[in-house]
Amino acid sequence: MRPVSNIYAVRTTMGQEVNVALLVENRARVRKIPLRSIVVVDEVRGFIMIEAPTPHYVDIATSGIKHVKGKIHGKVNISDIERLLMPKPVIESLDVGDIVEVVSGPLKGMRAKIVRLDRTHQEITVELLEVPYPLPITINADYVKLIEKAQK
Numbered sequence: 001m002r003p004v005s006n007i008y009a010v011r012t013t014m015g016q017e018v019n020v021a022l023l024v025e026n027r028a029r030v031r032k033i034p035l036r037s038i039v040v041v042d043e044v045r046g047f048i049m050i051e052a053p054t055p056h057y058v059d060i061a062t063s064g065i066k067h068v069k070g071k072i073h074g075k076v077n078i079s080d081i082e083r084l085l086m087p088k089p090v091i092e093s094l095d096v097g098d099i100v101e102v103v104s105g106p107l108k109g110m111r112a113k114i115v116r117l118d119r120t121h122q123e124i125t126v127e128l129l130e131v132p133y134p135l136p137i138t139i140n141a142d143y144v145k146l147i148e149k150a151q152k
Contacts, residue, residue, distance in 0.1 A: 005036050007051050007081070008058045009072040014046045016067040021048050024061050033061045041084045049076060091122055091141035097150030100126065104143040111147065112137075 012020045017040045028035045035058075036051040046069075050058050055071065062068045094100070098114045112126035115136060125138045 005051050005053055006055075007049050007076040007078060008055055009076050010048050010050055010058065010062055011069040011072065012046055012048055013067040013069065017045070017048050020062075020065060020067050023065050024048070024050065027065075028061050031060070033057050035061055039081075039085070041081065043084050044081075047072075049081060089122065089141070090144070090146075091117065091119055091124070093146060094124060094141065094144075095150055098146060099129070099148040099150075100124075100144040101147050102126075102139070102143055103145050105139065107137070107139075112144070114150075117141075 010020070010024075021038045021040050024035070025038055027033065028038075034053060036053075037049075039049040039051075041047075041049065050061070052058050052061075058071055062071065094114060094117060096114055096117060100112055100114060102108055102110050102112060107128070111129045113129060114124050115127050116125035118124070118138075122141045123138050124141050124144065125136050126144070127134045127136050
């Protein structure tokens with residue numbers, strides 16, 4: 001049987017979430033505090049989530065750390081933060097006409113315009129902007145980064 005564990009939210013200085021998480025992790029290792037996980041969610045600025053058996057362990061792990069502002073009373077339901085923890089596929093934010101930059105492969109660093117999307121196969125067809133003639137190329141959507149949304 002797995003031991004009971006709860007998730008607690010700790011307020012931090014905005015922009016210092018990762019630093020606080022690293023300090024808490026280090027303190028938990030050195031003092032052998034039974035924390036199960038420390039999560040920094042990009043969409044939730046000013047907070048880190050700590051999984052521990054009781055709030056007492058969270059207090060011990062965070063007390064005296066410079067950028068910790070306090071602990072939110074009560075537990076955080078996993079269902080409340082579950083949607084923040086699941087990564088969204090890159091292709092969901094892309095549309096035809098968007099300008100992207102290729103971030104992987106032999107075309108790395110080149111800018112392109114999306115001409116077709118295949119959401120089922122996670123592929124996009126792009127035309128490179130830095131070549132003298134249109135050259136449609138199909139690549140995986142994970143290999144691009146959105147630069148500019150299409151004008152409607």
